[in-house]
Amino acid sequence: MKKRYLLAPGPTPVPETVALEMAQPMLHHRTPQFSAIFAEAAEDAKYLFQTQQDVLILASTGTGGMEGCITNLFSPGDKVLVVNGGKFGERWGKISEAYGLKVVEIKVEWGTAVDPKAVEALLEKEKDIRGILVQASETSTTAAHPIEALSRLTRDRDDLLLVVDAITGLGVFNLPMDEWGIDALITGSQKALELPPGLALVGLSKKAMKFNEKSTCPRFYFDFKKEKKNLADKTSAYTPAVSLIIGLRAVLKSIKEEGLENVFARHNRLARATRAATQAMGLKMVAPDCPADSATGVFVPEGVDGGKLVKMIRDEFGVTLAGGQDQWKGKVLRIAHLGYVDTFDVVIAISALEMALKKMGAKVEFGRGVAAAQEVLMEGY
Numbered sequence: 001m002k003k004r005y006l007l008a009p010g011p012t013p014v015p016e017t018v019a020l021e022m023a024q025p026m027l028h029h030r031t032p033q034f035s036a037i038f039a040e041a042a043e044d045a046k047y048l049f050q051t052q053q054d055v056l057i058l059a060s061t062g063t064g065g066m067e068g069c070i071t072n073l074f075s076p077g078d079k080v081l082v083v084n085g086g087k088f089g090e091r092w093g094k095i096s097e098a099y100g101l102k103v104v105e106i107k108v109e110w111g112t113a114v115d116p117k118a119v120e121a122l123l124e125k126e127k128d129i130r131g132i133l134v135q136a137s138e139t140s141t142t143a144a145h146p147i148e149a150l151s152r153l154t155r156d157r158d159d160l161l162l163v164v165d166a167i168t169g170l171g172v173f174n175l176p177m178d179e180w181g182i183d184a185l186i187t188g189s190q191k192a193l194e195l196p197p198g199l200a201l202v203g204l205s206k207k208a209m210k211f212n213e214k215s216t217c218p219r220f221y222f223d224f225k226k227e228k229k230n231l232a233d234k235t236s237a238y239t240p241a242v243s244l245i246i247g248l249r250a251v252l253k254s255i256k257e258e259g260l261e262n263v264f265a266r267h268n269r270l271a272r273a274t275r276a277a278t279q280a281m282g283l284k285m286v287a288p289d290c291p292a293d294s295a296t297g298v299f300v301p302e303g304v305d306g307g308k309l310v311k312m313i314r315d316e317f318g319v320t321l322a323g324g325q326d327q328w329k330g331k332v333l334r335i336a337h338l339g340y341v342d343t344f345d346v347v348i349a350i351s352a353l354e355m356a357l358k359k360m361g362a363k364v365e366f367g368r369g370v371a372a373a374q375e376v377l378m379e380g381y
């Protein structure tokens with residue numbers, strides 16, 4: 001027998017209560033019963049996004065929400081500034097190019113955050129840039145970009161949008177959409193929303209909807225204007241992901257009950273505990289100056305194969321963490337602490353890491369990482 005623990009940056013664990021809610025007999029989506037659930041979820045999503053504007057709930061993964069933002073807000077030939085500091089920043093560029101947008105890229109060294117001054121300078125130089133496309137948390141490098149500082153560059157301009165992929169940021173740390181003036185804010189269900197994959201949520205500012213009026217990109221399934229109209233009638237344009245939306249309503253209720261500030265504080269405590277633990281174990285963080293509270297990335301010790309380490313922790317110890325991608329393949333380990341994750345999940349992850357590293361022949365003193373985590377985790381009690 002092996003008990004399994006899921007501590008990767010998505011999909012994340014689904015609370016048992018939410019799984020049971022979703023196991024209800026299927027509802028028809030064009031009924032008053034489902035409309036009430038849909039409307040409640042859409043209303044509570046505004047609390048999570050900290051916005052008065054509509055939040056669209058789309059049946060797709062997060063990437064669909066990103067693609068929808070490109071096709072609904074821009075036109076072929078429009079120039080967009082892509083912050084490329086990892087796999088997901090790179091994806092902004094690929095989607096934009098697929099629809100004929102002109103991409104100017106700021107390449108950011110992996111593990112670092114974009115410098116808002118570099119963005120400001122580029123905007124000054126290229127006055128026809130119509131959008132900044134960025135990640136709140138670049139999951140591939142565990143780095144957080146300075147969204148508030150970027151919003152200061154866009155919010156007073158009516159010809160420039162700030163489009164934020166917050167797929168591992170929203171519900172983890174503070175991203176007040178209206179207060180900062182974020183124009184499009186995207187998340188996916190399988191991260192801090194504690195649900196299976198299959199939903200993308202997109203919040204859109206009034207400015208974004210003005211861009212939508214002028215946008216000429218080809219589109220059909222992701223049509224924000226059509227979805228907004230349907231949302232007003234408590235429904236969606238096409239068959240919604242009924243069970244996931246039932247789960248979403250339950251999760252949003254519990255987030256509301258806990259309170260956003262407490263949700264952020266919980267994620268921050270788990271993140272600091274994980275960072276303290278890995279530091280105590282002598283592991284070097286991959287994003288030491290701008291770590292996101294969603295996941296902690298560390299370089300594996302010299303001589304250890306990161307790929308084999310992740311496999312051993314998963315297959316022998318039952319704990320699923322994530323490895324590095326692309327240039328960091330085999331070199332990096334990522335421990336996630338977002339969503340339905342609590343104190344003892346961190347203890348389990350660190351303990352498993354100590355044991356697996358020892359088994360792989362690395363120098364490990366048992367309990368060093370766990371003790372350092374416990375020191376921080378005690379703050380919660």
Ligand SMILES: Cc1ncc(COP(=O)(O)O)c(C=O)c1O
Nearest residue numbers: 061062063088137139167168188
């Ligand atoms: C920051 C970020 N952007 C985009 C995505 C892509 O989301 P999906 O796999 O749900 O399409 C992910 C998924 O891990 C992510 O972490």
